[in-house]
Amino acid sequence: MAKAIRQMEENVHLVDIVFELVDARIPAASRNPEVSRISRDKPHLIILTKKDLADSQQTAAWLNAYRAQNIPAIAIDSRANVTPKQITNLALKILGDKLAAEKAKGLKERPVRAMTVGVPNVGKSTLLNHLVQRRAAQVGNTPGVTKGQQWLRSSKHLELLDTPGILWPKFKDQETAQKLALTGAIKEKLYAKDDVALFALHFFRQYHLPELEQRYRLTAADRELSDVDLLLKITANLGMRDDYERASERVILDARRQKLGGFTLDRAPQKEATDHDPEKA
């Protein structure tokens, strides 16, 4: 991780814009404070990835919140709906003044250079492969597949610097770590599955109770149980006797595979909480 951060620090001056990929299910927890620190002088485009796995109402609310703060942002399903033109045009729009100034000085037209950053497994390689329209970056369903940095050419308008996923050395708090673990940004051996499953159950009880009850054949009476007792009940209902570790793993995988519905762990800021709401102006 230290090497990845150093590489980013060394190269940030080479780019015009930072494409900051954040997981649409955890738009707050997957924003890396190190990335903000290193690239604070550069324009940013926030790209919410995996929107197909998130709660669509929450994603819309997050996009509204970014808009209200004049932060350029877009939500994508990297596997389906990304067109290189869409992202390129956004980058060109964000950098419009800078490019116009260069043109006015008589400088030759050149591609925009973008650095893509994000936590492990957020979908950087998948997006990059779309943007360059070939399999240039390695994709894998485990965190840490991308190892080094590489420049990729999307078109004559856009060049991209791929970077390995960066997690930060100390998580802000335990909850951030649970969110990153549940969505797959942290290597499996680094977290306790039962802790993450309990965190998931607590969340799904609050926001997706019908899906949870249906998936694990729970009844209204089970609503009174503590989270720990609920996990034990689910373990029994899954026919796993008292193997709550295995049941925990199942809950985590079910959540990731959308068996409990699209979900967003970080709730979007409430509309009234945003100071510069253009709709009110």
Ligand SMILES: Nc1nc2c(ncn2[C@@H]2O[C@H](COP(=O)(O)OP(=O)(O)OP(=O)(O)O)[C@@H](O)[C@H]2O)c(=O)[nH]1
């Ligand atoms: N459902 C869904 N899956 C996605 C999306 N984007 C990427 N994935 C999947 O997420 C997993 C990780 O994607 P990668 O592109 O390898 O992620 P990465 O950020 O390059 O990962 P590192 O190499 O760890 O930095 C893969 O299984 C992808 O197929 C998306 O928008 N929706």
